[in-house]
Amino acid sequence: MARIDVLMPQMGESIAEGTLSKWLKKLGDAVKRDEPLFEISTDKVDAEIPAPSAGTLVEIKVQEGQTVPVQTLVAVIETDKGAAVSAPAVAAAPAAPVAAAPARPVAAAPSAPTARPADRPTAPAGKGDGGVETAEERLRKKSTPLVRKIAAEHRVDISRIPGTGFAGRVTKQDILGYIERAPVAAPAAPGARYPTPAAVEHPAAEPWPGDRVEPWSKIRKITADHMVMSRRVSAHVASFFEVDFSRVAQLRAKAKQSYAERGANLTFLAFIAKACAENLRAHPVINAAVGGDATIYRGDINIGIAVALDWGLIVPVIKHADELSLMGIARAINDLGERARTKKLTPDDIQKGTFTITNPGGFGPYAGIPIINQPQVAILGVGAIEKRPKVITLPDGGDAVVVRTLGMLTMSYDHRIVDGADADKFLADVKRMLQEFPEGAV
Numbered sequence: 001m002a003r004i005d006v007l008m009p010q011m012g013e014s015i016a017e018g019t020l021s022k023w024l025k026k027l028g029d030a031v032k033r034d035e036p037l038f039e040i041s042t043d044k045v046d047a048e049i050p051a052p053s054a055g056t057l058v059e060i061k062v063q064e065g066q067t068v069p070v071q072t073l074v075a076v077i078e079t080d081k082g083a084a085v086s087a088p089a090v091a092a093a094p095a096a097p098v099a100a101a102p103a104r105p106v107a108a109a110p111s112a113p114t115a116r117p118a119d120r121p122t123a124p125a126g127k128g129d130g131g132v133e134t135a136e137e138r139l140r141k142k143s144t145p146l147v148r149k150i151a152a153e154h155r156v157d158i159s160r161i162p163g164t165g166f167a168g169r170v171t172k173q174d175i176l177g178y179i180e181r182a183p184v185a186a187p188a189a190p191g192a193r194y195p196t197p198a199a200v201e202h203p204a205a206e207p208w209p210g211d212r213v214e215p216w217s218k219i220r221k222i223t224a225d226h227m228v229m230s231r232r233v234s235a236h237v238a239s240f241f242e243v244d245f246s247r248v249a250q251l252r253a254k255a256k257q258s259y260a261e262r263g264a265n266l267t268f269l270a271f272i273a274k275a276c277a278e279n280l281r282a283h284p285v286i287n288a289a290v291g292g293d294a295t296i297y298r299g300d301i302n303i304g305i306a307v308a309l310d311w312g313l314i315v316p317v318i319k320h321a322d323e324l325s326l327m328g329i330a331r332a333i334n335d336l337g338e339r340a341r342t343k344k345l346t347p348d349d350i351q352k353g354t355f356t357i358t359n360p361g362g363f364g365p366y367a368g369i370p371i372i373n374q375p376q377v378a379i380l381g382v383g384a385i386e387k388r389p390k391v392i393t394l395p396d397g398g399d400a401v402v403v404r405t406l407g408m409l410t411m412s413y414d415h416r417i418v419d420g421a422d423a424d425k426f427l428a429d430v431k432r433m434l435q436e437f438p439e440g441a442v
Contacts (some may be wrong), residue, residue: 001079002055002078002079003076004055004076004078004079005073005076006037006049006051006052006073006074006075006077007070007071007074008020008062008069008070008071008074009040009049009070011040011042011045011047011346016069016070016169017067017068017069017070018041018042018067018068019040019041019042019067019218020040020062020063020064020065020066020067020074021039021040021041021046021064021065021218022039022064023037023060023064024036024038024048025038025051025057026057027058027059027060028057028058029057030054030055030056030057031051031054031055031056031057031077032051033050033052033053034050034051035050036049036050037049037050037057037075038074038075042347045314045345045346045349045350046218046311046314046343046345047343047344047345048342048344051077052077053077054079055078056077056078057075057077058077058078059076060074060075061073061074061075062074062075146222147171147172147175149374150172150175150176150179151175154175154179156178158170161174161175161178162174202224202228217311217312219309219311219312219313219314220311220312223312223313226373226374227371230371230372230373230374231371233374234372234374234377234415235414235415235416236369236371236372236413236415237412237414237415237418237423238369238410238411238412238413239410239413239420239423239424239427240367240409240410241408241409241411241427241431242406242407242408243406243407243408243409243430243434244390244434245271245385245405245406245407245435246404246405247435247437248268248271248405248434248437249268249385249405251271251439251442252266252268252271254442255442259330262327263331263334264327264330264331264334265330266326266330267330267333268382268385268407269305269333269359270326270330270333272357272380272382272409273305273318273329274326274329274441275430275433275434275437276303276321276355276357276380277303277321277322277324277329278433279426279430279433280322280426281301281322282429283422283425283429284297284298285297285377285417286355286377286378286413286422286426287301287354288354288418289375289376289377290375290414290416290417295417298354300319300320300352300354301322301354301355302317302318302319302320302321302352302354303317303318303353303354303355303356303357304316304317304318304350304355304356304373304376305318305333305336305337305356305359306356306358306359307341309340309341314340314345315350315353315373316336316337316339316340316345316349317352318333318336319352325441326441326442336349353373354376355376355379355380356370356372356373356376356378356379357380357381357382358379358380358382359381359382360381360382361384361385361407361408362384364384365384366384366408367381367383367408367410368381368383368410369381369412371412372412372413372414377413377416377417377418378412378414378418379412379413380409380410380411381409381410381411381412382407382408382409383407383408383409383410384407384408385405385406385407386405386406386407387403387404387405388404388406389401389402389403389404390402390403409430409431411426411427
């Protein structure tokens with residue numbers, strides 16, 4: 001009778017811990033190899049973790065809502081399907097809301113077992129000053145992407161903060177507490193770095209009798225923090241351009257069936273992403289980032305596509321979008337959207353975006369003003385694309401009201417480095433391409 005250990009996986013090189021958000025199997029259930037066993041949430045992505053072997057789930061070591069280091073023993077599977085649940089198995093507790101659980105369980109607490117010595121990374125001999133860096137030192141230095149992002153935004157040196165996480169690593173709570181306790185910086189002199197802003201806080205309203213209180217999921221909390229931070233950091237300005245999608249609608253109707261036969265759903269969004277990808281190279285400041293008091297012009301064009309999920313919002317990224325055909329972009333949008341909805345994205349799928357498109361128009365709004373996806377400097381919002389009356393000029397100079405397929409594009413941009421003229425020139429070129437889309441590119 002073989003016993004198979006199930007460990008908390010490492011979902012990316014810089015990910016050092018994960019939150020077990022949901023068990024998909026119960027204690028004593030039979031499981032098949034590669035069948036989804038539990039769900040995890042990290043700073044980067046939500047994902048379903050498959051069973052490493054067929055058998056029976058006989059031990060559950062980590063409960064829903066607990067955050068543990070990678071390689072922690074999560075569960076045990078016995079490969080003998082007829083085996084009974086072993087005596088020392090931990091009974092599955094009722095699912096507790098993630099927000100009600102400690103932000104990070106204390107390693108010594110019974111409810112949060114630590115990784116066994118054999119499960120921990122082996123530390124090489126030597127340390128620190130001129131010696132070989134230990135595994136613990138590497139973990140502390142890496143921390144998590146979210147912690148490093150907060151540190152960069154607040155100009156904080158992580159090494160100065162006492163860490164309470166695994167191997168002394170600085171957690172989100174550690175850095176936010178440090179920032180909150182730190183004295184407010186004096187106003188910056190011209191050319192100096194910005195003063196330290198306040199930590200993100202979400203004031204709590206009082207629930208009334210009959211209200212339903214639902215704790216935020218990890219992805220919802222990360223999104224909330226990110227949006228508040230973005231509005232505080234970037235000088236948001238927006239431009240609106242109405243686009244006549246009549247030509248795109250005709251090309252789409254003509255090619256939609258052939259695209260479907262090749263496994264791609266040809267949407268208006270694919271045309272818009274293609275037009276953006278073709279024009280970002282000519283407008284590099286739209287495809288840039290702010291690096292302190294300098295502008296970082298990105299060499300790659302990686303377009304993020306915002307995907308609305310029942311449990312939050314996520315932005316998978318089409319890498320090197322300018323090198324893809326319309327078919328390639330359509331397939332990428334379909335693939336990333338489907339994997340986002342089924343929790344199959346990897347951390348790499350949602351990193352290194354340089355420009356973002358969000359498409360609320362699918363739900364019917366005429367237009368909206370999206371919040372910039374940091375550390376990018378621009379985001380395009382797509383309104384509803386539908387038939388509306390439009391005044392056109394006839395060949396004889398007269399005017400006529402006709403029915404056209406129209407939609408509104410809204411771009412929010414960071415006025416620290418993107419001037420209105422820059423934004424409007426980029427949008428004008430995107431509009432021109434969409435209204436004169438070359439048939440040979442479909």
